[in-house]
Amino acid sequence: MSVAETTPSKTSEAPAGTQRKWWEPLTLIFRSGVGTVGLVIIVFWVLVAILAPLIAPYSPLAQDSTAINQPPSAQYLLGTDNMGRDMLSRLIYGSRTILLLAPISVFCSVAVGTFLGLLGGYFGGLIDEVVMRILDAIMAFPTILLYLIIIAALGPSALNVVLAITFVGAPGVARLVRSLTLDIRTRDYIRAAETRGENPFYIMFFEILPNARGPIIIDSMLRVGYAIFSIGTLGFLGLGLPPPTPDWGGMISEARKYIWTSPLGVLWPALAISSLVVALNLFADGLREESTRYQ
Amino acid sequence: MRQARDIPVLRVENLAISYETRYGDVQAVRDVSFEIQRGDAYSIVGESGCGKSTVAFGIVNFLGRNGKIVDGRILFQGRDLVGRSQEELRKLRGDRIAMVYQDPMQALNPTLRLGDQLSEVLIVHRGMARSEAEDRCVHMLEQVHMPDPANVMQRYPHQISGGQQQRVVIAMALLNDPALLIMDEPTTALDVTVEAAVLDLVAELQTKFDTAIMYISHNLGVVARVSDRVGVMYAGTMVERASVSDIYLHPSHPYTLGLMHCVPKLGMDKSSSYLYPIRGRVPSPKNLPPGCIFEPRCDFARKICQEERPSIREVEPGHWSRCHFAEQVLAGELQPLAHLLPNLEARERSGEASKLVLNVEGARTYYDAPSTKLIGGEKQFVKAVDDVSFSIRKGQTLGIVGESGCGKSTLVKTIIGLEKPTAGTFEFMGVDISTPVSSRDLDLIKNLQMVFQNPDSTLNPSYSVGAQIARPLRRFKTVPRNDVRDEVVRLLNMMRLGENYYDRLPRQLSGGEKQRVGIARAIAGRPELVMCDEPVSALDVSVQAAVLNLLLEVQNEMGTTMAFIAHDLSVVRFFCDTIAVMYLGQIVEIGPAEAIYAPPYHPYTEALLSAVPIPDPRVEQKHIRLMGGVPSALHPPSGCRFHTRCPRRSLLPDGGAICETTVPPWQQVTEEHRIFCHIPLEELYKLEAVITIDVEEESHVG
Numbered sequence: 002m003s004v005a006e007t008t009p010s011k012t013s014e015a016p017a018g019t020q021r022k023w024w025e026p027l028t029l030i031f032r033s034g035v036g037t038v039g040l041v042i043i044v045f046w047v048l049v050a051i052l053a054p055l056i057a058p059y060s061p062l063a064q065d066s067t068a069i070n071q072p073p074s075a076q077y078l079l080g081t082d083n084m085g086r087d088m089l090s091r092l093i094y095g096s097r098t099i100l101l102l103a104p105i106s107v108f109c110s111v112a113v114g115t116f117l118g119l120l121g122g123y124f125g126g127l128i129d130e131v132v133m134r135i136l137d138a139i140m141a142f143p144t145i146l147l148y149l150i151i152i153a154a155l156g157p158s159a160l161n162v163v164l165a166i167t168f169v170g171a172p173g174v175a176r177l178v179r180s181l182t183l184d185i186r187t188r189d190y191i192r193a194a195e196t197r198g199e200n201p202f203y204i205m206f207f208e209i210l211p212n213a214r215g216p217i218i219i220d221s222m223l224r225v226g227y228a229i230f231s232i233g234t235l236g237f238l239g240l241g242l243p244p245p246t247p248d249w250g251g252m253i254s255e256a257r258k259y260i261w262t263s264p265l266g267v268l269w270p271a272l273a274i275s276s277l278v279v280a281l282n283l284f285a286d287g288l289r290e291e292s293t294r295y296q
Numbered sequence: 297m298r299q300a301r302d303i304p305v306l307r308v309e310n311l312a313i314s315y316e317t318r319y320g321d322v323q324a325v326r327d328v329s330f331e332i333q334r335g336d337a338y339s340i341v342g343e344s345g346c347g348k349s350t351v352a353f354g355i356v357n358f359l360g361r362n363g364k365i366v367d368g369r370i371l372f373q374g375r376d377l378v379g380r381s382q383e384e385l386r387k388l389r390g391d392r393i394a395m396v397y398q399d400p401m402q403a404l405n406p407t408l409r410l411g412d413q414l415s416e417v418l419i420v421h422r423g424m425a426r427s428e429a430e431d432r433c434v435h436m437l438e439q440v441h442m443p444d445p446a447n448v449m450q451r452y453p454h455q456i457s458g459g460q461q462q463r464v465v466i467a468m469a470l471l472n473d474p475a476l477l478i479m480d481e482p483t484t485a486l487d488v489t490v491e492a493a494v495l496d497l498v499a500e501l502q503t504k505f506d507t508a509i510m511y512i513s514h515n516l517g518v519v520a521r522v523s524d525r526v527g528v529m530y531a532g533t534m535v536e537r538a539s540v541s542d543i544y545l546h547p548s549h550p551y552t553l554g555l556m557h558c559v560p561k562l563g564m565d566k567s568s569s570y571l572y573p574i575r576g577r578v579p580s581p582k583n584l585p586p587g588c589i590f591e592p593r594c595d596f597a598r599k600i601c602q603e604e605r606p607s608i609r610e611v612e613p614g615h616w617s618r619c620h621f622a623e624q625v626l627a628g629e630l631q632p633l634a635h636l637l638p639n640l641e642a643r644e645r646s647g648e649a650s651k652l653v654l655n656v657e658g659a660r661t662y663y664d665a666p667s668t669k670l671i672g673g674e675k676q677f678v679k680a681v682d683d684v685s686f687s688i689r690k691g692q693t694l695g696i697v698g699e700s701g702c703g704k705s706t707l708v709k710t711i712i713g714l715e716k717p718t719a720g721t722f723e724f725m726g727v728d729i730s731t732p733v734s735s736r737d738l739d740l741i742k743n744l745q746m747v748f749q750n751p752d753s754t755l756n757p758s759y760s761v762g763a764q765i766a767r768p769l770r771r772f773k774t775v776p777r778n779d780v781r782d783e784v785v786r787l788l789n790m791m792r793l794g795e796n797y798y799d800r801l802p803r804q805l806s807g808g809e810k811q812r813v814g815i816a817r818a819i820a821g822r823p824e825l826v827m828c829d830e831p832v833s834a835l836d837v838s839v840q841a842a843v844l845n846l847l848l849e850v851q852n853e854m855g856t857t858m859a860f861i862a863h864d865l866s867v868v869r870f871f872c873d874t875i876a877v878m879y880l881g882q883i884v885e886i887g888p889a890e891a892i893y894a895p896p897y898h899p900y901t902e903a904l905l906s907a908v909p910i911p912d913p914r915v916e917q918k919h920i921r922l923m924g925g926v927p928s929a930l931h932p933p934s935g936c937r938f939h940t941r942c943p944r945r946s947l948l949p950d951g952g953a954i955c956e957t958t959v960p961p962w963q964q965v966t967e968e969h970r971i972f973c974h975i976p977l978e979e980l981y982k983l984e985a986v987i988t989i990d991v992e993e994e995s996h997v998g
Contacts, residue, residue, distance in 0.1 A: 189748035190756040193817065196712050197768055198733055198741035211758035 036287015042280030046273075050096040059087040061094035061247040070263040079269050082252070083259055088269055095247040095270065099277070102159060103228040106166035111221050113167060114174025119205040121175065122182025133179070136172035144169050148231065152240040159242055162235060166228050177220055181213040215292055222285035226278040233274045249274050303374040305475050305508035306355070307331040311368035313347075313354045322581045324350045326533045328368070329608070332476070337502050337509040339519040339540075342529035343836035344807075345578060348512045351529075352478050355510075356395055357385055373475060391421045394469035398481040400461035403468075404453040410464055411449030417471045436467045439504070440497055443924075457925040459490035466497065470505060477501075478510045483518060487699040488863060489922045491518070492907035496921065498522050514836065516559060517909025520544060528552050531578050531589045534608065538615040541913050548617040548626040550594045558841035560870035562910055562987060565889060566848055571870070573842035577806050588620065596621060650690040652723075653825055653857045654711070659684040659720035661703075661710045665930055677718075678929050680706040682881040684720075688825070688874070693851070693858040695872030695889070697865060697904070701926055703881040704861045708827045711859075712746050725824065742772040745823040749830040751810040755802040755817075761788075762798035765816050772821040787816040790853075791846060808839030812846060819850055825857045826850075833862060844871060865908045869893060874968070877901045880937045881929055887969030893987075896980030898971045899944035905986040918986045936960045936974065947979050 030036045049056065058078070065085040073080045079088035117136065121129035139147070151165040185191065186209060194208050235241040236250020244251060249270040256266030313325040325347040332338040340348045353359050355370055357377070370377040375388055397403050405413055414436070415429035424432070430449065437445035440463045453461055462482060469477055479498065483491040499522055502509055513519050519526055520540055527537040528551065536549040547553045557572040576593040585591050591601040600620055608618040611626060619625060662677035681703045688694045696704045709715040711722060713733030722730045727740060745768075748754040755764055765784045769775055775783045785795045791812040802810055811831060818826055828847070832840040844867065850856055862868045868875055869889055876886040877900060885898035892901060906920040922941045927933055933940050936955045945952030952974070960974045971980065 188753040189750055190754060192714065192748060193746065193754065193814075195714055195733055196741070196744070196746045197771055198736060198738065199771075201734075208756055212756065214758075 030284075030287055030291060033287035033291050035283040036291065039280045039283030039285075039287060042276055043284060046096050046277055046280075047100060049093055050100045053093050053097055057087075057090040057093040059090040061086065061091045062245055063087070063090075070259050070266065072263060072265060080263065080265055082266055083255060088252075088266065091247040091252060092249070092269055092273055095249045095252065096273070098159075098242060098246060098248055099229055099232055099274075102162055102232055103225050106163040106232075107170065107221055107224045107228050109163060109167040110170030110224065111174050111217065114171040115178045115210070115217065117171065118175040118178025119182055119209060122179035123186055123201065123205050123209065129179075132175070136175050139168070140172045144231075145234070148235060148240065149238070152235065157235075157240050157243055162232060162241060165235070166231055169231075170224060170228070174217075174220065174224075177216065178213060181216060182209055185209045185212050219285050219289045219292070222281055222288060226281035226285075229274060229278050229281070302334070304331040304333050304371075305336075305373060306510065307369075307371040307374075308351070308355070309369045309371070311351065311354060311370065312366045313350050313359065313363060314366050315359075316362040316364075319582065323366075324363075324532055324581060325354065327608070328527075328529070328534045330527050330534065330537055332508045332510055334475075334508055335502060335506045336525065337498070337511055337523040339511045339513060339523035339526045340529055340534075341513055341516060341519045341526055343514060343578065343838060346529040347532040348529050349480055350532075352395070352480050352510065352512055355478065356389075356393055357382075391472040392475040393478065394472065394474040394476070395478040395480065396462075396465050396469050396482045398484050400458060400465045400485075401453065403465045404461060406453050408452075409449070410451055410453060410456075414449070414464070414468055414471065417468055421472055433467070433471065436471055437464070439470070440464075440467045440501075441493075442467070457490075459486055459494060459925070462486065462494055463497065466494075466501070470501065470507070473505070474507060476508045476510065478512070480512045481514070482511075484513070484515070488865075488907045488909075489699060489903060490925075491909070493921050495521050495909070515909060516544075516555060516837070516911035520911050520913050521909055528555070531584065532581055533589060533618070535590065535618045536616065537608075538617075542615050544911060544913050546615075546626055548611050548615060548622040549590075549619045550596050550625055551590050553625060554593075554595075555837060556911065559837050559911055560844075560866045561912065562866040562869055562893070562908065562915075564866075564870050566870055571841035571844055573845060574838035575842075577808070577839075588618075590619075596625065650692070652687050653690050653725055654859075655687040655721075655723040656711070657685045657721045659707065659710065659722065660718040661706050661715055662718045676930060679881050679932060680929060681710060682932070684878075684881075684883050686874075686876055686883060686886055688857055688859060690824075690857055691851070691855045692873045693860055693871060695868035695875040696859065696861045696878060697863060697868050697875060698878035699863065699904075699926060701880075701929070702878040703929070704878050705829060707878075708746070708829055708859060708861060712744055712827055738772065742768075742774075742821040743824040745818040745821060745826050747811075747815050747818045747826060747828040747831045750834055751807040751814070752834075754814040755805075755810055757802050760799050760801055761793075761805070761813050765813065765820055768817060768820040774821050783820075787820060790849075791816045792842075806839075807835050808843060811835060811839075811843050815843070815846060815850065819854065819856065822854060823856065825859070828858060828860045830861050830863070832867065833864060840867070847871070865904060866910070877904065880926060880932055882937060882972065884938065884972045885970070887965065891965065891969045894985060895983045896965060896971060896977055897983060897986070898973050898980075899942050899975070900938050902983065902986055903943060910987070912989070914989055916988045918984065920986070936972075944975060944983075947975050 030040060063086065065081065067085070068077065068081050069085045070083055071077055071081040077087050077089065079092065081087055082091070117132050121132040147169050148165050151168060152161055155161040155164065191204060191208055194204050232241060233250035233253070236248040237254040239254065241250050242248045252270040253267055260267055308331065309329050311325060311328045312323060314321045314323045328351055330338065340351065342348045354365055365378050368378065372389060372393065377385060377388065380388065404410070411430060411433060414433040415426060418424040418429035418432060419426060434445045434449060437448060442448055442460060442463050448456060456464070483494050486494060495518060498509065498511070501507065511519070511522055523540055525537065525539050526543045527534050528543065528549065529535070530551050536543065536547065536552050543552060544556065547556060554572065554574040558574060560571060574593050579585060579589065579592065587602040587604055588594070588606055591597045594601065606618050606620050608616050611617045611622045659681055660683060661681040662679050665676040665678050684707060686694065696707065698704050706715060710717050711729065713729065713731065713736060716732055717730050720730070722728065724740070724744065729736070729740065733741060762784050765787055766780050769780050769783055784798065788794060788797055793809065793812060805813065831847070832843050835843060851858060860868065860872055872889050874887065875889050875892045876883045877892065877898065878884070879900050885892065885901050893905065897905070903920045903922050906918045910917065920943055922943065924941055927940055935957050936959065939945065939952065939955035942952070942955065945955055948954060954974050960972050962970045962972055963977050964970055965977060973980070
């Protein structure tokens with residue numbers, strides 16, 4: 002039956018002839034206030050991480066035995082920790098680890114999750130059943146327990162943190178991608194690809210995936226936030242990076258012991274973690290808002 | 297019956313509505329004026345995006361947050377509705393304006409019983425007691441010819457069919473005895489036979505309730521059937537308004553004239569006539585041409601049309617037109633330009649000599665139906681296609697028609713290999729094709745391609761037009777690798793799109809353009825057989841003609857064989873050589889196109905033909921309406937599947953008892969025309985033709 006208009010078209014197409022530039026969608030984020038705030042904070046931390054050797058006043062490992070658990074002063078802007086190390090320098094170098102590990106682990110979990118989600122969603126039937134039930138079983142575990150089991154079994158290291166986050170994050174991504182796939186695979190262009198006799202993997206990766214990218218990207222932004230949390234948690238539990246690597250979670254854990262004598266020691270790394278996580282959430286919100294309006 | 301010259305129920309004057317968007321204000325409606333008297337049915341007809349629904353939303357003040365009325369007046373029973381607060385509006389309008397929407401399922405609350413939803417209207421608005429309200433509802437359901445109304449009151453919306461749902465919605469709208477009933481495409485989502493019955497109802501309501509009806513539709517045939525007066529809208533403004541017969545027989549605006557010429561008249565066929573498409577597309581409301589808004593697409597455009605915007609004026613009494621040359625158009629002095637017509641000279645109707653391309657015998661496609669019992673229980677099947685046999689000769693077009701759910705799409709999907717056949721032989725150029733597409737060899741895949749129905753989902757939104765047409769070229773190695781781009785450009789030109797479309801993304805194209813790209817992609821590998829699944833049914837009429845002409849050109853140039861699914865009988869008649877009528881998984885009649893449209897008919901074909909809305913008020917159609925809905929394909933009726941709804945069973949001895957028990961025989965009318973019915977051919981021959989035109993001159997088109 003014919004599809005007649007149901008609502009008046011409120012956003013009509015761009016005037017004919019004016020082709021949109023590829024970068025134009027990227028500027029959309031600035032239309033959203035929260036998105037811009039998020040982006041600014043993220044860019045700030047990324048710059049800090051890149052320029053760490055230039056802006057850090059001390060080495061993150063240098064100890065000053067004469068200044069232990071000092072409050073902020075002109076010499077040590079944010080004070081020192083229990084080993085007399087400069088908090089500011091450790092915070093600056095700590096951003097490097099977290100901004101490296103979080104995106105890598107999210108990338109891995111999104112890659113694995115997307116593959117499994119496409120597989121289950123496109124083929125359906127027994128494959129879907131098996132894949133999804135296994136992922137459900139993983140999701141049934143409390144995440145913190147899973148982290149503990151994995152790190153305890155493999156030992157604390159940067160690689161194992163990435164592995165653990167991938168393992169815990171992939172099922173959620175797979176669920177999302179599967180539901181997107183279930184919708185997209187009913188479209189006629191998928192029928193058209195099938196009538197061309199395309200390989201199922203071509204259809205999954207070249208016909209379906211590009212059309213699912215929007216929600217996947219937004220979900221990934223949120224996931225980077227969760228990953229930063231998780232890395233902080235693992236650091237706090239002593240399962241993150243082995244000391245003396247500057248690690249925000251680890252810093253909180255150490256400073257916690259002296260919370261009564263120098264409470265600010267906990268505050269700085271906690272602020273760093275939360276600012277980054279909030280920024281990523283704001284950014285993802287702004288992105289979602291603007292991209293749905295853009296369509 | 298009409299009370300002469302009292303205050304019109306609705307009078308719209310110079311209405312202008314605009315929407316605020318990211319790109320600034322967009323004027324969706326400009327300078328629209330019309331009036332509706334009591335007991336009148338007024339139709340607004342136009343293509344999608346022309347603003348006809350916006351006018352309706354403006355009247356009931358449903359414009360949403362970003363829409364506002366910027367100019368004009370809406371007088372409802374003499375009082376202006378524009379610029380009043382919600383509360384004042386509610387008082388003024390009260391419950392005197394009711395609206396019926398396109399999709400009945402969205403107008404009904406799926407979690408409430410129909411009886412509760414209906415009686416709520418009366419309980420809330422009139423403060424009626426529940427029992428009294430329910431009595432009135434049952435009475436109202438009877439008025440809209442709902443079978444067994446007391447029972448329907450107890451049901452939920454999903455338990456009744458789409459046509460019945462729409463009846464309930466109409467009944468609900470009428471409960472408050474509205475002075476104005478606005479119907480926005482109320483039959484667009486329904487099948488033709490159901491549509492015909494709902495349209496009968498609308499016509500009846502008009503006389504019975506003395507309500508003014510504003511009927512919005514894109515379908516010229518529907519409008520001809522229900523209304524007295526018509527307003528034609530184009531790009532947000534009304535270009536012509538007149539009585540039905542003036543609009544259809546003596547249009548005075550080139551756009552209206554174009555609309556009349558671009559729909560195939562029932563009885564036209566491709567060997568004897570052309571469709572005249574309207575070139576170009578509707579201008580965006582943001583950059584309208586400075587002169588006449590229709591000028592860029594108008595075949596008669598002169599210099600003044602580019603410079604001066606015409607205002608609407610009365611050309612003859614009661615006939616208003618927005619054209620500088622309305623009188624000449626009216627007198628038929630202007631003729632469309634010939635260079636826009638498709639190049640179809642090479643056509644030859646190939647005779648019997650051509651060989652069989654596709655031969656299908658005893659095709660069956662069943663779907664597993666989930667058993668209702670948890671464990672065990674008999675395995676059930678949905679018999680989507682059940683014992684279908686037909687063949688197509690090279691260069692010919694087979695049309696498959698039938699209502700939704702008759703199995704026509706499943707049949708095509710089975711042939712193309714997307715569904716697994718349960719039984720039957722499928723032969724394509726002598727090769728067995730009962731295999732799924734994944735196990736067919738590349739050459740076979742290349743030769744069997746498909747054009748899809750929905751223009752919005754036929755193209756992958758992530759790739760450019762060029763890339764999508766190039767893909768089959770690369771895959772089937774139709775042309776050497778280095779020539780792919782040239783070939784894509786050639787195909788684009790063939791589709792009248794041009795090279796500058798190469799890098800565009802699907803969202804930058806209009807529906808018709810997307811569909812043309814879809815056709816280009818299907819024919820890129822130069823297939824032998826193209827399956828078209830309702831390729832034009834989602835398009836506006838002016839675009840439909842262009843797409844059909846393109847398909848004809850493709851067929852002429854490449855000798856492609858086609859199978860063409862459609863529900864529009866005039867399109868099928870125009871486009872196809874052979875037509876198969878399907879009902880509930882079976883073909884009930886198959887034969888050459890012209891034979892299908894003349895007696896002897898299968899009773900179902902006869903009913904379909906009497907239901908087609910025909911955009912010509914002179915046409916007389918026999919009034920045959922089918923009772924009930926299509927039975928479930930899970931438990932199809934025994935014997936002849938049509939026996940539950942057949943209006944012609946009485947022609948058989950003892951009321952057609954045989955139809956319930958015995959599968960009917962195939963009766964050969966001619967070598968190629970078969971009818972699947974118990975009624976003897978002699979009886980079927982005696983049936984009169986369904987469609988007759990009561991005027992002998994029918995010359996000026998075609």
